[in-house]
Amino acid sequence: MRFTDGVDRRTMLKIGAAASMATLAGSWVRNAKATADGTLTVALTDNPVTCDPINMSSHDSMIISQTIWENLLEFDVDGVLKPQLAQALPEVSADKLVYTFDLRDDVVFHNGQPMTAEDVKYSFEYMLDPAHKASRRPIFNRLSHVEIDSPHRVRVVLKEPYSPWVYFLTKHMGIWPKGSRDELGEDHFKMSPAGVGTGPGMFEEWKPNDYVSLVRNPNYWQKDKPSWDRLVVKIVPEDASRVAYLLTGDIDLMGAPPARDFAALKKRDGVEGETRGTFGGWTVFLMNNKRPPFDDVNFRKALAHAVDRETIAKRIYYGLVEKSAIPAPASSWWFNAEADKSLDYDLDKAKFYLKKSKYAEGAKFELMTNAVPYLLDAKDCVVFLQSEFAKIGVTVDLRLAERAVISPAMLKGNYEAMFRNIMSPGEATYFLSQNFLPDQFMSKVSGFQHPRVVELMKIVFAENEQDKLKPVFDELMQLLADESPFVWVGYFNATNLWRERVKDFKASRGLTMNVRDVALG
Amino acid sequence: MGSLFLRRLGFSIFALLIVSLLLFVLTRSIPDSPARIVLGDEATDAQIAEFDREHGLDLPIVAQYGIWLETLALTGDFGRSFTTSLEMNEQIADTFPVTMEIVFIAFIVATIVSVALGALSAFYRDSVVDYAARLIAVLGVSIPGFWLALILILAFAVERSWFPPGGYTSISEGLVPHLRSIALPCFCLSIFYLAVITRMTRSSLLEVLNQDYMRTARASGLSGRRYLVYAMRNALLPVVTIAGVSFGHMFGWALIIEQIFNIGGMSRALLTAINQRDYFMVQTVVMMFTIVFVLANLVADMINAWLNPRLAAAS
Numbered sequence: 001m002r003f004t005d006g007v008d009r010r011t012m013l014k015i016g017a018a019a020s021m022a023t024l025a026g027s028w029v030r031n032a033k034a035t036a037d038g039t040l041t042v043a044l045t046d047n048p049v050t051c052d053p054i055n056m057s058s059h060d061s062m063i064i065s066q067t068i069w070e071n072l073l074e075f076d077v078d079g080v081l082k083p084q085l086a087q088a089l090p091e092v093s094a095d096k097l098v099y100t101f102d103l104r105d106d107v108v109f110h111n112g113q114p115m116t117a118e119d120v121k122y123s124f125e126y127m128l129d130p131a132h133k134a135s136r137r138p139i140f141n142r143l144s145h146v147e148i149d150s151p152h153r154v155r156v157v158l159k160e161p162y163s164p165w166v167y168f169l170t171k172h173m174g175i176w177p178k179g180s181r182d183e184l185g186e187d188h189f190k191m192s193p194a195g196v197g198t199g200p201g202m203f204e205e206w207k208p209n210d211y212v213s214l215v216r217n218p219n220y221w222q223k224d225k226p227s228w229d230r231l232v233v234k235i236v237p238e239d240a241s242r243v244a245y246l247l248t249g250d251i252d253l254m255g256a257p258p259a260r261d262f263a264a265l266k267k268r269d270g271v272e273g274e275t276r277g278t279f280g281g282w283t284v285f286l287m288n289n290k291r292p293p294f295d296d297v298n299f300r301k302a303l304a305h306a307v308d309r310e311t312i313a314k315r316i317y318y319g320l321v322e323k324s325a326i327p328a329p330a331s332s333w334w335f336n337a338e339a340d341k342s343l344d345y346d347l348d349k350a351k352f353y354l355k356k357s358k359y360a361e362g363a364k365f366e367l368m369t370n371a372v373p374y375l376l377d378a379k380d381c382v383v384f385l386q387s388e389f390a391k392i393g394v395t396v397d398l399r400l401a402e403r404a405v406i407s408p409a410m411l412k413g414n415y416e417a418m419f420r421n422i423m424s425p426g427e428a429t430y431f432l433s434q435n436f437l438p439d440q441f442m443s444k445v446s447g448f449q450h451p452r453v454v455e456l457m458k459i460v461f462a463e464n465e466q467d468k469l470k471p472v473f474d475e476l477m478q479l480l481a482d483e484s485p486f487v488w489v490g491y492f493n494a495t496n497l498w499r500e501r502v503k504d505f506k507a508s509r510g511l512t513m514n515v516r517d518v519a520l521g
Numbered sequence: 522m523g524s525l526f527l528r529r530l531g532f533s534i535f536a537l538l539i540v541s542l543l544l545f546v547l548t549r550s551i552p553d554s555p556a557r558i559v560l561g562d563e564a565t566d567a568q569i570a571e572f573d574r575e576h577g578l579d580l581p582i583v584a585q586y587g588i589w590l591e592t593l594a595l596t597g598d599f600g601r602s603f604t605t606s607l608e609m610n611e612q613i614a615d616t617f618p619v620t621m622e623i624v625f626i627a628f629i630v631a632t633i634v635s636v637a638l639g640a641l642s643a644f645y646r647d648s649v650v651d652y653a654a655r656l657i658a659v660l661g662v663s664i665p666g667f668w669l670a671l672i673l674i675l676a677f678a679v680e681r682s683w684f685p686p687g688g689y690t691s692i693s694e695g696l697v698p699h700l701r702s703i704a705l706p707c708f709c710l711s712i713f714y715l716a717v718i719t720r721m722t723r724s725s726l727l728e729v730l731n732q733d734y735m736r737t738a739r740a741s742g743l744s745g746r747r748y749l750v751y752a753m754r755n756a757l758l759p760v761v762t763i764a765g766v767s768f769g770h771m772f773g774w775a776l777i778i779e780q781i782f783n784i785g786g787m788s789r790a791l792l793t794a795i796n797q798r799d800y801f802m803v804q805t806v807v808m809m810f811t812i813v814f815v816l817a818n819l820v821a822d823m824i825n826a827w828l829n830p831r832l833a834a835a836s
Contacts, residue, residue, distance in 0.1 A: 047793045135560035187606050210785035241783050244686035247679045
C-alpha cells in the first residue's frame, strides 16, 4: 500500500533526513588539539581511591601521592636510592639499628611552613601508631621511633636490623607538617590534600572518575622544577580510548599501553615510547603448596621446567616482560644466572620430575587469573600455560575471576593456582619476606616455609652492602629454584608512551611515572 | 486512567523495594570486605575487622538494609561511601545529569528517526525507501555498539579531528564543544534502539494498514493526513511499550558507551564502584537506574492508555 495523499513523499523524506542529520550535530566542527600550554596531562587506568601515601595501594596512582609528598629518600627512575628531603643517604650505626638523616634546610610545605625534624618525627610517629590504621604500617613495624638531634637532623631507631625499610618509605610514606593530621583530619589527606606536601605539585582538584589536578609548587626546593604549570592526571580505563587520547594530543603521557600495539604506536609521528624492566613486578604462576598436587616439590619443578618463558616474554607480552625463572630480574644485582638456568625450559626434565613426583600419572588443577587486567592482561598467557602443561600430562581448568574474588582467595590461601602480575617496591626483599616468612600478609599465598629462607632473610635484613649481600642472595635464589614454591615467569616492564612535546621523560623501574623532571616543549 | 496510574505506581514502588533488598544481598555477597580496597592487600585481619565494625559491615544484612532504607526514607540521604568518602547525593548531582542528557538525546533521536523510518518503510513497502530503512535496521541491530564506538573514534577523532576522542565538555564551556563531546556517544547509543524501534514501527504499521477498519477509513474518504494519524495512533501501542523499555535499557548500554568515550557519568561511576567494591555507590547508581526504568515504563503505560482508552477502561 502506498501513501500519497496529504503528506507528499518529498516532505516525508525531508522530515526523515532532517531527523537523521540531527544525530550528527556538530560533526562539521573541527576539533582543536590540546594546545602546547603549561599543562601536562597524564592518563591512568585506575580511579584512585585515595591521595594519601600511607594508604595508597595502586602503583599507577602513586604518581599523585609522589608528586604531592616527598620522602627522606627517593627511588629514582633508574632504580637507584637517592636523597630527597635528606641531604644525603643516611648514616647507619654499626648495629644497623639507627639511621641518621641530615635534612635539607630549604624545604617548605605547600602552606609556606618550613620543614623541620619535628615534622619528620610527627609523620613517622603518626604512621606507626596503630590507632591511625595506616594500611602500610605492617611493612614498617620493625621501626621503633624517631629521635630529633637538631632542627635538621633525625635518627630513626629500629627494633631489629631491617635494611629494606629505606626502599619501602619511598613508595609508602610522606612527610607532612606537624599536627596537620590531627588538625585537618583523614579525609583532607585522602581527598583534598592542599597545603600538606613538599612536592613539586600542589593539590588543586579531584573530580572522581574523571581527573585529579595539581598545580606547580612555586616554592619548590628544586628551583627550576617542575617545568609544567599544571598537572592533570586523567582517568581513562579503556586501552583503546587511552591510545586515542594520546594520538589526538588530548593527553601527553600514558602508562600501560596495550602490549601488542606498543611497538607500532611508538613509531607514530609525534609519539615516543619506552619500556624498561621493573625491579619489583612479578609475572608469576602462584601455587598453593599446602594443596595437592603442589605439595610435592617434584611436581612444582616439573611445572617450572614446562614453562616456555621466552615465548611468553616475546610472543605473548611482546617484549614487555623480562623472563626470569627466579625472583630476581635478569638486570638486577641479586640475579643468580645459575639458579635461573637450573629451571630452564625443558620438557624432558619436566617429564622426569613429574615421574619422580607422587603425581606421576598426571594431575589436574584449577588456574585462576584476573578477568579484568591489572597491569598486564594475563588471559592469553594462561591459555598458553594450559597447552604447555598438557604436553606433560597435566590438565588445567581455567577460571577467570574479578579482583574482588581473586585477591582474598590468594591472601587466604583459598585457591590451587593463580597467574598474576603483581608489583612491589623495587628492591629484592619485599615479596620474598612477605611470601616466605611466617606471619606476613602473604604468608598463606604459597604456604611454603623453609628454615634456611628465614635464616638467610635475617642476614639480608642486617646488611646494607651489595657486595656482602650478593652471596647470600645467590644461595637464596638457588634454594628457591630448588624448592620452586612458585613458578616465576619474569618481571614485567614499566612501559610508557608520550607526545614529543614531553622532554626528558624516562620510564621508571619503580613503575610509577615520575613527572617532576620532565620538560614541556 | 487514575485507577490504572495508581495501580502501576503501587507496583513500581513495590518493585523498587524488591530491587533495593536484592541489591543489598548481592553486593554484600562478595567474598571479601571493601576494607581490602581501602586498606590495601597488606591489611591484617584485625584491621579489616575493625574497619567492618566501624562501618556497620559486621551487622546482619537485614539490619544494614533497615538502617539504609530508614535514612533514605527520612532524609533522602543515600549515604557516604566508606571507600572514597564521597557523599552519594553529591555524586548523583555530578554524574546523573551527564548520563541522563546522553541517554535522553539518544532516545529522542532514536525515537524520532526510527518512527519516521519505520513509517516510511511501511507506507512505501517494497520500495527503495523500504529496502534502505530495513538495511539500516539490520545494520543497527547487528553492529556491536562498542565496536562502532571505537571505529567512530578512529575515523572522526584520531584521523579527522572532527570530534574529541572522549570526555564530556560541560555546556558552560560552550554549546559547540558540548555538542561535539556528546555527538558520537549519543549516536552510538541510539543506533541499536533506532534499529529496533524502526523494525517495530514498520511491522506494527503494516499490520494496522492491513486491518479492515483502515480499508473502511480509506474508502470513506479520510484525508491523507488524518489517515496517517489514525494509522499511527493504532500502530504506536507496541512501539511505545518498546520505547519505554528501551529508555531504561539505554542506561545499561550507557555503561559501555561512557567507558569507551571516557565520560564521567553515572554508568562509569557504577563500573568504578563495582571494581572498588564501593557498596554505597553501587546501590545508589543501581537504585537510580531502577527508578528511571520504572518511571519510563510508567510513562509508557500512561501513553498507551491515552492512545488506547480501552486499556484504562479495562483497569
